[in-house]
Amino acid sequence: MAVVSIGSFTLESNQTLHDVKLAYERCGNLEAPAILVCHALTGDQHSIGTEENPGWWAGLIGPGKAVDTNSFQVITFNVLGGCNGSTGPQSINPETGEPYQALFPLLTIRDMVRAERAALQKLGIPHLAGVIGGSLGGMKTLEWGCLYPDFVDTIFPLAVTPAYSDYGIAFNHIGVQAIEGDAEFKGGNYEDSSKLKGFQIARMAGMVTYRSSQLFNGRFAREHNGKQFNVESYLSYQGEKLAKRFDANSYVTLLKAMNTHDVGRAKVETGIFSLSYTHDLLYPQELMLPWLKEQPNAEWQLIETNFGHDGFLVEFEKWGSYIQGKLNQLFVSQPMR
Structure with a gap:
């Protein structure tokens, strides 16, 4: 696993994390213009992955694909507060010698972006041709445009809004309450995240918002397996699946960070190319x-x-x-600035 250390890092809350590390994936020609890719809530740094284990955006990124690694280098960080190699609640607190767990501080989207800016400096990357991401990654993408207009040429925010909606905050609240209300959560000092039923329920609630009613109705069509409706077994499976691969404290940390997102009054000088998606309940156009x-x-x-x-x-x-088309127009068909 590739990891970059950025040392001590002070958050917007004025709390300081020490020995901060961000896990990352870097692909393509390292001499080419750099594209930063930002993952969603439960994503990770493996946006491209390998032939044996394709990443979550392998259909978009690679040789000859929409984000062409023949023309660009692509970097993806596991988000600060995550649980796939970056500093987060599972990491060892250097002050106690034990995992942070409940002691991990609250974060903002801006904290995550500032940490990645420091990591890019450590990696010797002086400029970004673009930043692209959706959902939580879209929030970060917008913050990149606000914070570092001279460092980034163009941002590509996908499936996002300038501030997180009350509808989204409402579902995040349901998720947090389900997790924190689980007796086995123990205030964040649980023994096994995968056994938290509240975590599984939080994921099920989230899954209902990620796709449209048309898709749910068309896919499941009230089919029943004799014990339960297929849509019920699907949601249960998704809840159990996430609880086995993700950390509940990280999930809560990131949900609360999403709630803080608001660039609604900002004027962004960086070029913006945005995509919204029909039937997006959380981030409507x-x-x-x-x-x-x-x-x-x-x-x-x-x-x-x-x-x-x-x-x-x-x-x-x-x-x-x-x-x-936009990347080709901006960077491939004409020389970089």
Whole structure:
């Protein structure tokens, strides 16, 4: 696992984390312009992955693909607060010699971006041609444009809005309450995240918001296996699956960070190319479009899909060409600045 250390890091809360590390994946020609990819809530740094284990955006990134690794190098960090190699609640607190667990501080989206900026400096990357990400990654993408307009040429925020909606905050609250209300959670000092039923329920609640009612109704059609409806077994499976691979404290930390996201009053000088997706319950276009219209250099597209919010993780044939076309227009067909 590739990891970069950024030392001590002071958060917006004025709390300081020590010996901070970010795990990352870096692919493509290391002399080429750099594209930073930001993952969603339960994603990780493996956006490309390997032939044996493709990453979560392997359909979008690679030789000859929409984000062409023949023309760009691509970097993805596991988010600060995560649980896939970056400093988070499972990490050892150097002050106690034990995992942080409940002692891990609250984060903001801006904290995550500032940490990645420090990591890029450590990696010797002086400039980004673009930043692209969806959902939580889209929040980070917008913050990159706000914080570092001279460091980033163009941002590609997908499936996101300038501030997290009350609807999204409501479902995050359900998730946090389910986890923190589980007796086995023990205030964040649990023994085994995979056994937390509240964590599984939180994931089930989230899954309902990620895809449209049209997709759920079309896929499950009230089919029953004799014991329960297929949609019920699907949600139970998804809850158990996430609890086995992710950490509950990280999940709570990231949900609470998402709630803080708000760049609604910002004017972003960096170029913006944004995609929204139909039936996205959490980040609807009607909350994004008015903000985009106020920006000095913004373009956008609405992608028709029944996948709703999850549209940015699938059906690359529908929207990957928009990303590819904009990257080619900005960086491939003309020399970099």
